[in-house]
Amino acid sequence: MITPGTTSPFTSPILIAVKFNCRVSVPGFVDDLDECYKRANVFVAPILVGGGIIVKILDAMAAGTPVVTTTYGNEGIGAVPGRDILIADDPESFADAVVRVLSDRGLEERLSLNGREFVRKHFTFEAAMKKLEAAYEKIVKGRKEAVNSKK
Numbered sequence: 001m002i003t004p005g006t007t008s009p010f011t012s013p014i015l016i017a018v019k020f021n022c023r024v025s026v027p028g029f030v031d032d033l034d035e036c037y038k039r040a041n042v043f044v045a046p047i048l049v050g051g052g053i054i055v056k057i058l059d060a061m062a063a064g065t066p067v068v069t070t071t072y073g074n075e076g077i078g079a080v081p082g083r084d085i086l087i088a089d090d091p092e093s094f095a096d097a098v099v100r101v102l103s104d105r106g107l108e109e110r111l112s113l114n115g116r117e118f119v120r121k122h123f124t125f126e127a128a129m130k131k132l133e134a135a136y137e138k139i140v141k142g143r144k145e146a147v148n149s150k151k
Contacts, residue, residue: 037063041108042101046094047073061085062119066111068097084118086111 030036043060050072057077060067068086079085088094101108121127
C-alpha cells in the first residue's frame with residue numbers, strides 16, 4: 001500500500017514494480033482505508049520531512065499491516081525499528097526493506113503482531129488515560145511534598 005502523494009525517489013522502484021508484478025498495486029482513492037490496510041502485505045510510507053505523528057502509519061500498524069518508513073516517519077511515533085516497524089532512509093535500502101517484508105512471511109507476521117501491540121500499548125484511549133493519570137499523580141505528589149516542606 002502506497003499512501004497518496006508519496007511519489008519520490010523512494011517510491012519510483014515500487015511504481016515500476018506495479019507494471020511487472022501483479023502482487024503490487026496502487027489503488028488510488030479508496031472509500032474504506034481500514035479494509036485496504038487489512039488486505040495489504042506492507043504499508044509503504046517514505047516520509048522525507050519531519051512533522052509529528054503520522055496517523056496513517058499508526059492506522060496501518062493498528063490494522064496489523066507491517067510498515068516500512070523512514071526515520072522521519074517514525075519520529076513522532078517511537079516504534080522500535082526491526083521489532084515494530086522497518087526503517088530505511090535511502091531509496092535502495094527502502095526498496096530492500098519492502099522486498100524483505102513481501103518475501104519473508106515470518107518477518108511479516110512479527111511486524112504485524114508487534115506493530116499492533118505497540119499501538120495498543122502507546123496510542124489507544126486507555127494508554128492516553130494512563131499517561132494523563134500518571135501526570136496528575138505526579139502533580140498531586142509534588143503539591144503534597146511542597147505543602148509538607150513548608151510545615
